[in-house]
Amino acid sequence: MTIANGVKWADLLARVADRQDTEAFAALFDHFAPRVKAFLIKSGADAALAEECAQDVMVTVWKKAAQFDASRASVATWIFTIARNRRIDMLRRDRRPEPEELDWGPEAEPDQLDTLVLQQESERLITAIAELPEKQRIMIERAYFGDLTHSEIAEETGLPLGTIKSRIRLALERLRHSLS
Amino acid sequence: MITHHLNDQLLMAYSAGTLPEAFNLVVATHIAVCDECRARLESFDAIGGALIEESVGDALVQMGSDSLAQTLARIKTSTPEPRKRAAAPPPRERVLPEPLRSYIGGGVDNINWRPVGGGVKQAILPTSENATARMLFIPAGAAVPDHGHAGMELTLVLQGAFADGHDRFARGDIEIADEDLHHQPVAEPGLDCICLAATDAPLRFRGLLPRLAQPFLQI
Numbered sequence: 001m002t003i004a005n006g007v008k009w010a011d012l013l014a015r016v017a018d019r020q021d022t023e024a025f026a027a028l029f030d031h032f033a034p035r036v037k038a039f040l041i042k043s044g045a046d047a048a049l050a051e052e053c054a055q056d057v058m059v060t061v062w063k064k065a066a067q068f069d070a071s072r073a074s075v076a077t078w079i080f081t082i083a084r085n086r087r088i089d090m091l092r093r094d095r096r097p098e099p100e101e102l103d104w105g106p107e108a109e110p111d112q113l114d115t116l117v118l119q120q121e122s123e124r125l126i127t128a129i130a131e132l133p134e135k136q137r138i139m140i141e142r143a144y145f146g147d148l149t150h151s152e153i154a155e156e157t158g159l160p161l162g163t164i165k166s167r168i169r170l171a172l173e174r175l176r177h178s179l180s
Numbered sequence: 181m182i183t184h185h186l187n188d189q190l191l192m193a194y195s196a197g198t199l200p201e202a203f204n205l206v207v208a209t210h211i212a213v214c215d216e217c218r219a220r221l222e223s224f225d226a227i228g229g230a231l232i233e234e235s236v237g238d239a240l241v242q243m244g245s246d247s248l249a250q251t252l253a254r255i256k257t258s259t260p261e262p263r264k265r266a267a268a269p270p271p272r273e274r275v276l277p278e279p280l281r282s283y284i285g286g287g288v289d290n291i292n293w294r295p296v297g298g299g300v301k302q303a304i305l306p307t308s309e310n311a312t313a314r315m316l317f318i319p320a321g322a323a324v325p326d327h328g329h330a331g332m333e334l335t336l337v338l339q340g341a342f343a344d345g346h347d348r349f350a351r352g353d354i355e356i357a358d359e360d361l362h363h364q365p366v367a368e369p370g371l372d373c374i375c376l377a378a379t380d381a382p383l384r385f386r387g388l389l390p391r392l393a394q395p396f397l398q399i
Binding site for chain 1 (some may be wrong): 189192193196199208218225226229230231232234235241242247248250251252254255260264278279310
């Protein structure tokens, strides 16, 4: 198990935030832009639209780099939330209001230990998802990437709704177990 | 203390961004007052992050050859946003938190109530048509007409408390009702009960009058 990757991305993003480092940004772009594009294609965009929106997501990463908090999320998770919001706009889906933020109080540097633990857990989660039984992993992917509700997944796959719900439930139980 | 929370299905769908706006509003408003569900949402976002990390897979997706150059050119003309300033915490005792306040245009005093009978009042909030969000006012001790649901109904208590014969729901608690549940929420004596509710299908009332009134009242 390594936490090297998570910490590496967080460090590169910090360089973007602190001194608008385009070399660090290029490294983040090389890694994350194709992944965001793949996510948008799986959500139903054609290649040209996915390319354009993936660039938009990376521009947002640049602009909001200073708002990233490595003690609360991995870079991949933070980019996922930006890509998700871009997808909602792209597909003209329903508005998604967000709760008010909790991060008030005296401004502090993110706690180093919190950051390490968070990045370590993120790596374990990636491994745990890769190790899920295929049927469960596919259901989780569809729930996030397919832009489908459980009922729509049922229609598309022809599987009973109960089967889909139980596969997702089993997958979540495994993920919880592997993180506990 | 909050005892009725969001379920995994709602949190996952909110994280994935696939819920109707009215449900998003209820989920976000619950999270604003529930630290436990806020933490659980972060876990669901982390699943999304792990999936992004793994999303290249076999079908290798590549960016266009001059994609980075185009993006760098766009960045040159953009201004980075500053680190978020530490703001004063919103008062937690405020009955209506964000994002609900924005939908109402203020607090409880700004709600444009319409009577629906028996002292019960409601106000429909502006959301997409895929589901309906409304504020509900139930006078202390009063009942909402007995009803079932064709789809799913979420009810978040923001002031006071109600019991529906199965359970008790107080500030911050969320009731998740589906077609299997026929219930008659009754507000507890004391404070008037104020809730935010969302439905993805019209409610089915048992009595004749409420059913007739349904198309007119949009409940």
